[in-house]
Amino acid sequence: MTKFLTSTALATILALPAMAEQTDISQTVDALQEALNTIDISDDATNVSQAGINAANIISIDFGSLDDVDQFSENGMIQDAINDFETQGTVGNNAILTDVSQSGTNVLNSIDLTVDGAQGFDLNRLVQEIDNADQTATNDIDILNGSSIGIDQGATNVMNMAAMDDMLEDSALNDLQQQIDDSSQVAGNEFDIDLGVDDISQNAVNVMNLAEVEDDLKGDSFQYVQDSTQTATNEASDTTVGASINSLVQSAVNIANSLDVGGATTDGGSLEFASIGQVYEGVSGGQLADNYVQFSTGGVTGPAVDGDGEIIIDQSALNAINLATVTNVGWTISQSAVDVDQQSKNLAQGIGVGVNADLTNFDQSATNVGNILSAGALPDLVSMTEVTQTFAGDQLAQNGMFGADDLTSVTQAATNVINSVSGL
């Protein structure tokens, strides 16, 4: 997220003027934004970076609090961030790629009042609404007769993000409201292994409705995703027979409705719903997280551990709906997810004939979660149901490895979790 916030800050085009506290801001956007980078060469490339960023309705302030903020995009917003890199060597003169990075980022409706290393600023009310918007972030590297060292691809889409110290207002309405309807996010990375690769990282992330309240949330919060799809895919393929792959990391993540409150929440007084409400009404193909690697007779050797001694998961696919982490829940909380279709998939497919098509230190993790509450404390409300969790739909977690020869330290983990309440 830090990386993402940096990108967002970069995208804050204009320096905002000093403004009085309690300033209201209203932003509306309906537009087409295209950020396209293309490189087409015929030989080696070293230290090449492509970054495409689209940002709309962005507020990033580190000097004061705000009153009411509205951010709207309700009429066919389109953001495309697309990076394309092509190179081809010859049989006698291979193309060598060294330290090539691609990043595609789309952000629609973001407010950030936090300050690094210090207390952030407050907000009275926030409304973020998106209808009929599409975000596409893709990175593609095509290689013919070539090999690569140090490839980094990142594709990120964000709709409705908010971060502040306190939410102050306690009205009869929702005081922190994030809504998304009829929208889509596609984050994808593609890379040609061709003759082989050493050190490749692919990250595809889609986020809808993310709120981080560092301290207290006084009013009601309501996060709503309806009829929207998220697709995060990573593909490393077009592998030549004989190629080897070292240190591959693929991560595909989709998140819909996430709330993090570092302090307390209170009875927001909303007549509509619970004090904290998260509602997801899905569609077929609602969340797809997919990683694919095609390996050959050189096999795949994963990174064993990172610098901190943590095991690195070579392929990880995660879908999450309705996550709430609240230190002190002061009133009711309701999490509802219906018509859910979560699919997390990892596939490693081997081609070619050979005794060295081995998988070494290779891990796959596929995870789906829905309606997860982590709370430090829950309230004392007589005769009221404080926590309600409802889930209807399907979760599929799937890992596949085909065509390998020997296996050394190979792990497949598939996890589905629905309706969980636990302590912080």
Place this chain on the structure above:
Amino acid sequence: MVRFTRKYLSVLAFFSISPAAHAQSELDPNLIASQSMTGNQTSLNYLNNRRSSILNGSPTGTTTNHALGIDAIFQPVPATVTLQELNQSILNATNILLATGNDVNSIHQSMQGNQTASNIAENHSLDKPLVSAQTGENLANIVIANRIDNVTQSFGPGASQNILNDLRSAGASLDTVIQTGRNTANVATAELSIGSGGQFFPRDTSQLIENIVELSNPIGGAFDVVQSGVNIGNVLVAEEVKDVTRVFSGSQTVRNIVTYPEGNIPLSLTQTGLNIANFVSATRVDGLSQVSDGTQVVENSGDDHSLAGIASRVTSHSYSSTNVVNLLEVNEPASADHVVIKNTTVSATQTANQPQRVQSSNGTHSQIGNSATISR
């Protein structure tokens, strides 16, 4: 049994619903929570290490391995040969309330979906013996707290938990194969008391575990197999249990199957099946009603080989199967202060009308119905 169950449940609690699940939170004593789930949780881990299967469409598994030599395969595996290692694990979890150390006024958990966990591995490698561990775990309707005043847990109608651990090996050697399946539905455990409520495991709901090891080539090295399956439905663990009604009408099945051709038999084989329905462990019990009219089946088999035949050929073998329904364990109070407890009446009604079946004619087999053990 109690020790086993407690240990298992503590493992369960530790088993990572949340990374911080063991931490103490301050849940309100009047906490009322409701959790419901319909739909499917499906998890699949699949491995096929048949190299070359893509390009020419035919397996090369029978190709002589020049590095090792086909003759060498007949020999016991030298300790210096590197082993293949495969670990497949699955967790499906739904309706979990972890309130360790805290009080819960009322918890309602309803699960009407299907949980399916499949670990499938097809081993074709000739080079190195395979060490594999396959673990499948399904959890539905679990509450852990200090005190639970009211609990209602419904597994079904129409719910199922299914686990398949399947290892197929052709023309390749195995080392140690461990297959573990655990289905758990409707568990309430409290440090102090469970006040009232019900646990329901109706007729059309089922728990199924299948552990399968299939060897298709008579050429292979020595290998060990451990297969275990545990189905648990309707469990109450607390110091005091009062006014709880439990119904178990569904089915619990554990199948442990090993098939192997003549000439390639396991060095050791351990198969364990355990079904538990309507289990209570408490110091004081009052107003407990248990009805069991479901089905419990454990099948341990080595295909095409009688158990007696296996016994004569397999160096080390062990089978056990246990079916338990309506098991009431009233424990001895922990301290002298509890003398008054010793004089209280244990009030419980147990009805069992269900088939319990074990397939094996060898090994250790237990069938328990309407058991009340009171330690005073």
